Amino acid sequence: MFGLSKRFLRFLADRYPMRPVLDFFDHQARKRLPPHTSWLHVFGSLSLLAFISQVITGVLLLVYYRPTPQEAHKSIQYITGDVRFGWLYRQIHAWGATFMILTVVLHMMRTFFMGAYKKPRELTWVTGALIFVLTITFGFTGYLLPWNQLSYWATTVGTGIASAVPGIGPWLSKLMLGGDTVGAETLSRFFTLHVIILPWALALLAAVHLLLMRTQNLATLDPVGQERPYPPECGIPFWPVHVAKEGCVALVVLGVLVTLSVLSPWDIGEPADPLKTPEAVKPEWYFLPTYQLLKYFVGPGGKVLGILVSGVPFVLLFLWPFLDRTPARHPKQRPVATTMGVIAIVLALVFGLLGHLSESRRSFFGQTYQFDIYGVPHPVETEVLPGGGKQTKSMD
Amino acid sequence: MTVGGQESEPTRRTLIDWVIRVCTVVTGIALAGPALAYLWPVTKAGPVKTREPVGDAGGWDVWQARKASVGGRPVLVVRTDKGFVALSAVCTHLGCLVEFDAVARKVHCPCHAASFDLQGRVTGGPPPRPLPVYGVSEVQGKVYVSV
Numbered sequence: 001m002f003g004l005s006k007r008f009l010r011f012l013a014d015r016y017p018m019r020p021v022l023d024f025f026d027h028q029a030r031k032r033l034p035p036h037t038s039w040l041h042v043f044g045s046l047s048l049l050a051f052i053s054q055v056i057t058g059v060l061l062l063v064y065y066r067p068t069p070q071e072a073h074k075s076i077q078y079i080t081g082d083v084r085f086g087w088l089y090r091q092i093h094a095w096g097a098t099f100m101i102l103t104v105v106l107h108m109m110r111t112f113f114m115g116a117y118k119k120p121r122e123l124t125w126v127t128g129a130l131i132f133v134l135t136i137t138f139g140f141t142g143y144l145l146p147w148n149q150l151s152y153w154a155t156t157v158g159t160g161i162a163s164a165v166p167g168i169g170p171w172l173s174k175l176m177l178g179g180d181t182v183g184a185e186t187l188s189r190f191f192t193l194h195v196i197i198l199p200w201a202l203a204l205l206a207a208v209h210l211l212l213m214r215t216q217n218l219a220t221l222d223p224v225g226q227e228r229p230y231p232p233e234c235g236i237p238f239w240p241v242h243v244a245k246e247g248c249v250a251l252v253v254l255g256v257l258v259t260l261s262v263l264s265p266w267d268i269g270e271p272a273d274p275l276k277t278p279e280a281v282k283p284e285w286y287f288l289p290t291y292q293l294l295k296y297f298v299g300p301g302g303k304v305l306g307i308l309v310s311g312v313p314f315v316l317l318f319l320w321p322f323l324d325r326t327p328a329r330h331p332k333q334r335p336v337a338t339t340m341g342v343i344a345i346v347l348a349l350v351f352g353l354l355g356h357l358s359e360s361r362r363s364f365f366g367q368t369y370q371f372d373i374y375g376v377p378h379p380v381e382t383e384v385l386p387g388g389g390k391q392t393k394s395m396d
Numbered sequence: 397m398t399v400g401g402q403e404s405e406p407t408r409r410t411l412i413d414w415v416i417r418v419c420t421v422v423t424g425i426a427l428a429g430p431a432l433a434y435l436w437p438v439t440k441a442g443p444v445k446t447r448e449p450v451g452d453a454g455g456w457d458v459w460q461a462r463k464a465s466v467g468g469r470p471v472l473v474v475r476t477d478k479g480f481v482a483l484s485a486v487c488t489h490l491g492c493l494v495e496f497d498a499v500a501r502k503v504h505c506p507c508h509a510a511s512f513d514l515q516g517r518v519t520g521g522p523p524p525r526p527l528p529v530y531g532v533s534e535v536q537g538k539v540y541v542s543v
Contacts, residue, residue, distance in 0.1 A: 060434055082438050085430040240412045247416050251423065 032235025033242055034220045043107035045246045046253060048206065050100035055199060057093040067191040069184050072147035073271040080268060091261030097139055099257060101286045104135050112341050115329030116219035122321035127209040129317045134202045136286055141194040143284060144187060148269030153281040156182050161294065164303040223327040280359035289348045292355030295373055313344065447542040453534050461496035467543045471530060472496060472503065474514060481514050482532040482541045489523040
């Protein structure tokens with residue numbers, strides 16, 4: 001089999017200028033990575049693997065999915081119930097979305113804390129930030145496609161937030177919805193974005209990102225302008241050592257995805273009903289921090305102020321390499337940036353947790369709490385009624 | 397791996413190379429198999445037959461034919477002087493829909509002049525196989541066809 005490929009390459013080389021192409025791939029494969037390259041450096045390729053997985057499972061789902069309000073939910077039922085292995089590909093796609101966002105975030109965190117965004121790699125960071133924005137847009141548009149109650153109302157909330165953007169809000173909301181409310185036009189637009197525009201945009205950005213990264217090689221932990229060239233014998237060969245690491249992690253992650261698909265499948269949910277809003281509609285986990293933060297901005301200008309405040313992290317994300325011009329890369333030599341990064345992560349986790357707990361009832365150590373919209377717990381007392389029934393009342 | 401024209405001992409790197417290649421191929425096959433099964437159209441299979449009504453017997457003249465879709469298949473139902481006959485309406489030549497000629501009391505295909513009798517046998521033209529014949533019954537004034 002490999003003899004055949006060598007023969008085919010010789011066939012091409014006899015006819016076309018293959019030498020530069022082959023030399024390029026050979027050089028990329030045998031390139032040495034900096035000695036500090038570790039298991040933390042697999043998240044970039046994991047993000048790419050996640051994207052490829054989403055494209056493949058997405059194309060498979062496209063064969064049977066119907067993007068109209070009348071048929072969307074039924075087509076998902078058909079895929080899940082009737083098509084061979086349809087349940088598996090649908091679940092891998094659903095869990096894959098969470099996984100892709102998670103790996104992109106972890107990759108960004110690794111890059112941030114290792115100062116790899118600094119000169120000369122600022123544009124690599126900017127393209128990466130764009131990839132992050134596209135990834136969560138993928139999540140937002142894809143979430144509507146099953147056309148169940150959660151999809152419909154989460155999109156209604158999300159586009160409602162967009163309408164509060166100062167100046168262009170109502171225009172932006174109308175453009176997204178294709179009208180005044182979530183409907184057939186919205187589904188059509190989100191479908192177009194999700195299956196054509198975003199995949200091509202992300203593929204192009206990822207190619208540019210990879211090209212920039214490969215041209216400049218992985219950053220070391222040396223300060224900007226003081227990068228020491230490491231002797232080749234000290235570096236880690238990309239092929240096969242680093243690829244082996246990435247391959248191991250990729251296979252493990254594939255196994256985890258399939259396991260989650262079998263043991264913790266996503267619900268199909270009830271078909272969307274524009275006349276019935278379910279209680280406590282919440283967005284997916286990657287939007288929870290912003291969703292929860294916006295609740296604390298009340299009053300006449302509260303919504304607008306909330307959107308401006310929640311937009312600040314995204315602006316900082318794009319501008320960070322141009323704001324942080326200190327030369328140090330090692331996290332221990334950059335206490336300010338490292339601290340700000342840690343604070344950002346902690347805030348995101350706290351608001352995300354508050355968002356998850358808000359408007360729900362949980363029991364801890366025998367005491368039941370009702371969490372309000374701000375995530376503040378209020379103890380409730382459960383009274384056993386004559387006849388065996390239970391009644392709860394707040395103890396506040 | 398050859399060095400100086402002589403085979404040298406395989407290295408750890410060679411082993412890792414091969415492990416990765418084999419794992420990639422096996423994973424690819426394991427993923428491609430279910431994907432191909434997924435893409436194969438879902439069809440109702442097995443002994444369960446579809447039986448559907450195609451019309452009322454009253455008002456159906458003798459030697460009158462009607463077309464209907466039963467179980468997703470086009471069916472030609474003809475009332476003869478001896479009862480009802482149901483045949484596949486899809487010509488076995490190239491798939492055109494056939495018509496019933498009430499004068500000649502034959503089934504013909506307008507595409508390439510195929511002709512069939514009411515037992516589905518080919519009586520003229522290029523079809524390679526007879527038309528499938530389906531079960532038909534009349535119950536309480538309604539005509540049912542089983543495919």
